Amino acid sequence: MLRTRLNEALKEAMRAREQRAIGTVRLILAALKDRDIAARSRGVADGIPDDEIHQMLQSMIKQRRESIAMYEQGGRLELAEQEAEEITIIERFLPKQMGDAEVEAAVRDTIRDLEAANLKDMGRVMTALRERFAGRMDFGKASLAVKAQLG
Numbered sequence: 398m399l400r401t402r403l404n405e406a407l408k409e410a411m412r413a414r415e416q417r418a419i420g421t422v423r424l425i426l427a428a429l430k431d432r433d434i435a436a437r438s439r440g441v442a443d444g445i446p447d448d449e450i451h452q453m454l455q456s457m458i459k460q461r462r463e464s465i466a467m468y469e470q471g472g473r474l475e476l477a478e479q480e481a482e483e484i485t486i487i488e489r490f491l492p493k494q495m496g497d498a499e500v501e502a503a504v505r506d507t508i509r510d511l512e513a514a515n516l517k518d519m520g521r522v523m524t525a526l527r528e529r530f531a532g533r534m535d536f537g538k539a540s541l542a543v544k545a546q547l548g
Contacts, residue, residue: 399447402490403429417479421486428453451532454491458484459537492533500534504542516547 403426410418432453433444445453461480468477488494495503507525511518522543526534 399450399490400429400444406489417482418486421483424483425454425457425487425490428457448531451491452527454487455532455536458487461487495530495534497538500538501542503530503534504539504546508543508546513547516544519543519547522547 403422407419407422407426410422429445429450432449433441436445436449461484465477465480468474468480503526504522507513507522507529508518511521511525513519513522519540523536523540526539526543527536530539
């Protein structure tokens with residue numbers, strides 16, 4: 398379903414002549430194709446599932462946020478603005494993101510469900526969060542919340 402949305406978005410962007418959207422969706426599709434090819438060696442012939450696509454999109458957003466910070470430090474505000482536009486386009490394909498309070502509650506519930514007691518359990522908690530909330534949670538924020546609650 399997400400693949401169809403991406404292809405439709407590319408067609409719409411081409412019709413509207415939105416160069417930033419065209420370029421960004423093409424980048425997403427190229428990254429998706431790379432992941433699909435890599436998944437074939439694991440025996441996944443139909444391509445990666447939507448939850449892995451969501452993780453890929455999240456990592457693309459994270460990369461752009463890091464780039465924005467570096468561009469702003471270097472005084473390249475026009476490049477930072479381009480990256481911000483790309484983030485907006487990528488976010489169209491993700492489910493609604495959880496707010497800070499929702500992340501805190503999800504972390505608390507997951508810790509309780511797994512009976513996690515200290516920072517040694519952080520990996521198990523983060524794995525469970527990724528499985529349960531793929532594409533809907535900022536895992537950078539979640540990691541900080543897990544550390545705070547387990548530490």
